[in-house]
Amino acid sequence: MSLPTFAAIEYPVRAGERSMADEWFDVVVVGAGLSGIGMARHLKVECPDLSFAVLEARARLGGTWDLFRYPGVRSDSDMYTLGYSFRPWTGEKAIADGGSILSYLHDTARESGIEGHIRTGTRVVAADWSGADAAWTLTVDQGGERRTIGCRFVVMCTGYYNYERGHTPAFEGAETFAGRIMHPQFWPEDLDVAGKRVAVIGSGATAMTLVPALADRGATVAMVQRSPTYVVARPATDRFANGLRRVIGARRATNTIRWRNALIGQFFFERMRKHPKAAAERLIGWVRDHLGPDYDVATHFTPRYDPWDQRLCLVPDGDLFEAIKAGRAEVVTGAIERFEPGGIAMADGTKVPADIIVTATGLELKLMDDMPVTVDGAPVEFAKTLNYKGMMFSDVPNLAYTFGYTNASWTLKADLTAAYVCRLLKTMQARGVRSATPRVGEGEAGDEAFLDFTSSYVQRAIDKFPKQGRRAPWRLHQNYLKDLMALRFGRVDDAMEFSHAEAKGKRAA
Template identity: 45%
Template sequence: MLATPADFDVLIVGAGISGIGMAAHMQMKSPNHSYAIVERRENLGGTWDLFRYPGIRSDSDMHTLGFEFEPWRHEKSIADAPAILEYLNKIVDDRDIRKHIRFGHKVISANFREDEARWHVEMELDDGSRKHMTANFLYLGSGYYDYDNPHDAGFELGAFEGEVVHPQFWPDDLDYTGKKVVVIGSGATAVTIVPSMADKAAKVTMLQRTPTWMFARSAKDGIANFLRKILPDRVAYAITRFKNIKLQDLSFKAARNKPERVKKALYKGIEKALGPGYDKATFTPPYNPWEQRLCLVPDDDLFKAMKSGKADIVTDHIEAFEKNGIRLKSGKFLEADIIVTATGLKLAIAGKIAVSVNDEPVDFSKRYYYKGCMYSDLPNLAVVFGYINASWTLRADINSDYVCRVLNEMRRRGADVVNPVMTPEIKANIVDEDIFGDYSSGYLERAKDINPKNATEYPWRLNQEYVVDKKRMMNDPVDDGILVFSKAGANARQADEQLEAAE
């Protein structure tokens, strides 16, 4: 037995959606376990506090991006960042979670000592000093992208004399009133920024190399708002959440099974917004719907900006950046006072934390996902990487719930260590699969070499079917013959070596 206990049973990294969700689940389902949240920034909210570009909003409905345990009560289901932050702050304050958060704590490294069955975590504080904490279990809610460095598209911008802005580092004092703006990119960020800047700017042009599939819907969910008037909040929320999960699942499967029919429906929506004379090529990607994430256009805002003449979309390649704008391969010149490089994110694994076991660095690209929550042969650690084809929080919810079940099982058994052990026999019988399947988004393609491995068969995969995952995570026994429970220093490597369950 160790002379002193760890500082915490569970250390949660990140005070965004994933970290706050885990804390709330622990208080409800594992209340006898101590925890702390460490957050590198001075505010909670993660993505929703970091990004400050005009119009920043969810691209998923808040009845699924919201937590299962906390109803979304706002009128708009497609919400802006301030509304999302208000929702998260309410959860933190109502549940007394804030006292567990250590702001200004950037995790640098985490080393698991098997002889102690604890993580030794090194952090850098705002003043540059270092702090050391220990925890039995580490939960990474640190997101999926590099907070310090966005994707570098390799632009040679030296000749351009205007302002260049990346959405990840939006300056508070940027004045674009009456300016000509070119937004480079065609993803969700660009589709959000263009109509939001169009009100004040002289003209906003979205310059895309490749079109993206777009669909419009109301920012308000009429059914949800009606149900809230006649039913208790929690009941109305549960019904709406169920509805939206089912609709999303059906639309995704329709796109995979009948892509031409879905294309026609998407074209029909764009034609309704822009009129029959719209340029179809501008909205026709070289891939089928849901091979990349669809871009949401709430309340037709982008299409309205285009119809008003305040915004347009140009499909072309960049030849060069010049003094007053961008020269395109076609020879066309786009005048610009401001260029916004909405060219995508750079993925980061485990929050760029130097993770090791017994001082041996962990190479995540050689580990397999286990139930989309843990990693093969990596003890006492769990992570959240949300769904590509659905809301991030859906995975955060089921992972948090599952980890609480694991923690409770460890406590029941008197175990210090839990490890998804991949035996040679298991390894010999699994077939690898691309972790993101046939999703072709640039940010996913660029990160293939650093991502963990994925197998064709559950549980060694990051699955993309929430409905299936939820049933498995809730109903399958924690003791599945793969998770090995052991004492500190025991080094159990097989299911038959683990601790017997307490009577």
Template identity: 45%
Template sequence: MLATPPDFDVLIVGAGISGIGMAAHMEMKAPHHSYAIVERRDNLGGTWDLFRYPGIRSDSDMHTLGFDFEPWRHEKSIADAPAILEYLNRIVDERDIRRHIRYGHKVISADFRDDEARWHVEIELKDGSRTHITANFLYLGSGYYDYDEPYDPGFDFGEFEGQVIHPQFWPENLDYEGRKVVVVGSGATAVTIVPSMAEKAAKVTMLQRTPTWMFSRPAKDGIANFLRKVLPEKLAYKITRKKNIWMQDYAFKTARDKPEKVKDTLWKKIEKALGPGFDKDTFSPPYNPWEQRLCLVPDADLFEAMKAGKAEVVTGHIERFEKGGVRLTSGEFLEADIIITATGLKLAVAGKIAVSLNGEPVNFHERFYYKGCMFSNLPNLAVVFGYLNASWTLRADINSDFVCRVLNHMRATGTDLATPVLTPEAEAAIVEDDVFDFSSGYIQRGKHIMPRNSIEYPWRLNQEYVVDRKRMAEDPVDDGILTFTRAGANAQSADEQLEAAE
């Protein structure tokens, strides 16, 4: 046994969906382990509290973006940020999680020391002072993008005298009523902002360099709402969740196997919303559906705004920003009082925390994912990077459950180090795979910092939830790769474990 225990068994970084989900799973499945959640901001919710732009909402249905253990009760399954925050706040209150959250705690660095079996975590407080927390296990629910700095495409706004706003840093009480707005970008953020701002603005133009595949669906799930009326709440949620998981999986696989068929389906839905005279080129990307994430248009709100003349979509390249608007290379001039740069996010690994192992910096791009949850030869660390082709929370749930199984196995065996061991010989035999088979700009820009990926389990971040869920729940924790050892006199370091495995 170690001379002194760490401050916590588990330190959870981030009080968003991932962190709250881990805490809830621990309360249910690993209740004898102590934990704390550190959150750099003053509120919980992560993305759903940070972003304040008009209309912010989920682009996944809440029966899969919600947790497996907590039914979604709202009538709308495509939910806005306030409804999502209400859901998260109810969970932390009903499950006694709130008292474990420490706000204004920004994690700067985390060093794992084998001989102590604990993370030494340095934290910056709001007043600039530093504090120190130790934990046996570190769970990173810190998201996937840079909270401090969005992607900057390098625009020179030249003579433009109006307001320029990035959605990640939306100003309070922005007055855009009766004003002309140009939203640069064609992703989920732009598709959300345009119809919402169009309600008050004189006109909103979405300026896209290339089109994006869009699909419209009702914000309310009729089947889900019917089931909630006739069945117990948890059963209705379980059935709806299973239905939607199957539909997500089917839609993705169909898009990959029969892209032309899916294109025709998407165009027909747009034609139904806009009428037979719609400009097909505006909605015809140069890639197949689901090579990038599809943009959801709930209740056809973008198309309705276009039909009403309150919004338009223009395809073109920016030549320069001028007084009063944007000049395109085609010569077309788009008038603007406000320019919104919905140009995307910057990927970040491990919340930009300086992670080290026995004082040596950890370069995640040199390590392989282990079951999409841990990393090769790095003890007692788990992360969440959600699905690109399904809801984020699906992975958050299975990773949380898996880590609880790991924690319980450690307690049952009296071990305090859990390390996915990858020997040099085994690593040399791995056939690598593209970590992300997606062409989205933010994905391509960030791939150089991402961990490595194998074509086969377990050294893989997979994109097939149905397979992952079964394997994460049913495969033995002690699989001969994830090794469990003790710290102290009889312990093996990660290097010694490698030598023993060779």
């Protein structure tokens, strides 16, 4: 027997509750990228009697994979874990290009029957919770027109960085540079780099993707980095996965491949964290094997931090190393003193000639898309809340936030988050309650940072994020197995206060 929707359950509510909003849904998902499409599909299959909408601020679905159009844009996780568990990745390449991933997302939305639930060009600009009504009112902007949408539960799938701008430091002399300066987040379609000298500033995944791609397009490229990053070469094609799929079929092979890759990744992460010195020697040794004994690996590929203090950079088929060996790319390590008309002047006197400068200097992080949120009229300061199971916030009812792994595929965690939210919604229906609020018990509070990464883009914004508590469920695991047990099979109501509208603030269930 199907459960009633939240809207169908009879509760004492204020007269005209629904009329206060222009539209009403049981659940609203904000964001139609990788996480939002996955969340919508879970809702459609696992909570078929709940109404939902997916609100996307941009004109098209796809999120990151629609926004980023720079040369060579690709996944930095294998597609068997970055793809959805419910829809196997069938491409030949495990490390896929951005266009293929975007097509995969469009196909998933169409085949899952959720395209009709997605509303593009609809930006959520505020969220207000009413405890008396046990409902959210979302203020949205649709082409300059403000409207309101009411719902019981909100799932934020907006990612964690600013789509409107990337991080670009102020470089002395930038106004004197005679060429073109750009951030890869806003790559111009008309740019022809053939025969040009291009300086790419940065040492993260974006820079290491751009450098070989630009070299392939005929540019002479210099990767200018302040300090080195750990780099791992990996085949773009997974021969084991492709072979297994041919033998037993894509759907049957998916779980095996997904589990294999997730477990291998977790194993090496744990080993590297436990034995950082040995791991660093091995990683740097692999780079030396690619570039040869005469290359200055100590200067350009030997980081000052331990492996996984920052995310490792993946180069498929060693394309970055191949470009360096071919003389089409070089690495320049050191501090930038200033920009000059003809390029970049380094602090040690080195000159980097350039016709084009690309500032692959990182992302600007945002939490909840920097959307103002109020609970019964009081603004929510998320930095003062505690993370609950990596997806909810202490004292904030009926609100979940998808945040993937920093040491593995984003989708592994997004999939677990979606499944947990559906479990929570079904539990609320079964118990006849309308709000679920994580509450911190005595001795559970803490002030540990949400993320322990030392990457600059994380440190610049970490004070916006919630804190971690002393023990579960207030701890953020970067461990797929632990999260699987906790979110799929663990209790759904630990440290959770369920209540009816008229029992606000009390343990009503």
